[in-house]
Amino acid sequence: MINFFAKKFKVVTDYPNVWSIGQGMRENKPIFVRIRNGLNEAIGHPEYPFQIGVAVPLLHPTKDGLSTDAEAKELERIEHFLEGKITENNT
Numbered sequence: 341m342i343n344f345f346a347k348k349f350k351v352v353t354d355y356p357n358v359w360s361i362g363q364g365m366r367e368n369k370p371i372f373v374r375i376r377n378g379l380n381e382a383i384g385h386p387e388y389p390f391q392i393g394v395a396v397p398l399l400h401p402t403k404d405g406l407s408t409d410a411e412a413k414e415l416e417r418i419e420h421f422l423e424g425k426i427t428e429n430n431t
Contacts, residue, residue: 349387353427355379370405394422 356378364371382388396415398407407415 349382349385351427352379355382370401372405392426394418 358378362373
């Protein structure tokens with residue numbers, strides 16, 4: 341039976357590139373998280389059975405727990421690499 345009301349889901353890159361940032365403490369050290377809110381409508385859909393989380397500890401965080409300029413560039417390189425791997429088969 342065809343379900344004409346089934347929601348059609350897009351490839352990941354077609355969703356809005358909207359992010360939220362959260363801040364907290366872990367083991368008395370600052371921690372920051374980014375969440376891609378643009379994917380919220382896909383949460384729980386069987387065509388998207390996986391959720392990916394990546395944690396990258398900083399080698400030389402500032403006293404506020406942020407990355408230095410050099411580490412920020414490396415984090416950006418890692419992010420672009422992961423994004424490319426996740427989206428390379430989008431059709």
